[in-house]
Amino acid sequence: MVGPPAEGHQLLWASSVGYSRYQALPLKVFRVADLIRMFRRQLVALSRLYSQYLGNGYPDRNSNPHDPPRILITGSLGQLGVEVARFLRGVYGQENVIMSDIIKPSNEVFNEGPFIFADILDFKGLQEIVVMHRIDWLIHFSALLSAIGEQNVPLAIRVNIEGVHNAIELAKQYKLKIFVPSTIGAFGPESPRNPTPNVAVQRPKTIYGVSKVHAELLGEYYFHRYGLDFRCLRFPGVISSDPPGGGTTDYAVAIFHDVLQTGRFECYLSPDTRLPMMYIKDCLRALWEFMVTPSAKLKRRVYNVTAMSFTPEELAAEIAKQVPEIKVTYRPDSRQLIADSWPQVFDDSAAREDWGWRHEYDITKLVTAMVDDVSRQKRLRHSVNEL
């Protein structure tokens, strides 16, 4: 039986069917103009097919607004997942972005669009989800972050390393475009720290960092070996009003909540610890712009991205301009050791050159946005409690 071929060959199939249909028509119906039109249509179909296959071997589904990609986000109830889901639903439609996690969603998240249970360690379960929901893109967020990973190394190995094996193998089997975030934590004390270039020695000293280097290398290997459309951004500390999941850069979120609540904050890093950072809106835009960049434009599969670098002291001074009379004290703990091994300034010039990355938020804009976000969140919580 002759049926439509596998995805990716459909355009060629459709255009060849179209061609033979024209062939079957009596010759007298053709005028020169019809023939030119037919020829032009074939040419357009072929050139679209060519550009779709250029570089990565898979069609770029998102290039057609009438055929948006179906996206699965793993670990989507964390600090980044909820915001990324909202952003991508805004672009591709609510039903096309499926959130998943192993924890229970809030009512608010549950009511915003499709949510399913997905354990990244259950390969068969993931296969079923990809098939039944006709997934095209996989955004793989499940992970244990740097500080929490050190508290449970065996679990971090399972979730961060076995989990990535499953995600990447799944993407290969079903020809998915896959995004796996990496981090400044994929570098270590032997890397140049100011600035840290895209390609440098990577000898991280946390299990989190080790697992992220592993993910970068495995993804690059699958790209070269199988043509997998693997994409990876190394994010700095991401700052948003949502609660972070146990990282070393979390202080830069907690400080806003604490000073707006009590006027005080005790920081677990020393005042002069410089780390690269980014506001959530820049993070979402970086991810999306990177995902829709045609494969042919990418000179590599893993890019550093950043927006700014600051110390806790500099951040506190910037906040004090808007929230006067705050008191910040410093009591470094084990996270200081991690921070001291990470980049201070991230060099993301490759991302800027290759696919046009530009950040929008510097420290002043970040503080204004965060004071606004956290105050609004507080007011909302207060009015819900009042009800």
Ligand SMILES: NC(=O)C1=CN([C@@H]2O[C@H](COP(=O)(O)OP(=O)(O)OC[C@H]3O[C@@H](n4cnc5c(N)ncnc54)[C@H](O)[C@@H]3O)[C@@H](O)[C@H]2O)C=CC1
């Ligand atoms: N937030 C940040 O500053 C940065 C985050 N990233 C990366 O971005 C990704 C998302 O980060 P966040 O949202 O901050 O992390 P998070 O810790 O807030 O969220 C991780 C999510 O993974 C889920 N998870 C844990 N075990 C799982 C399993 N077995 N199956 C499925 N899900 C599981 C958790 O329930 C949680 O909701 C991570 O891969 C992280 O390494 C990278 C650089 C910076």
Ligand SMILES: CC(=O)[C@H](N)C(=O)O
């Ligand atoms: C920068 C990260 O990867 C994360 N926020 C962490 O601190 O672990």
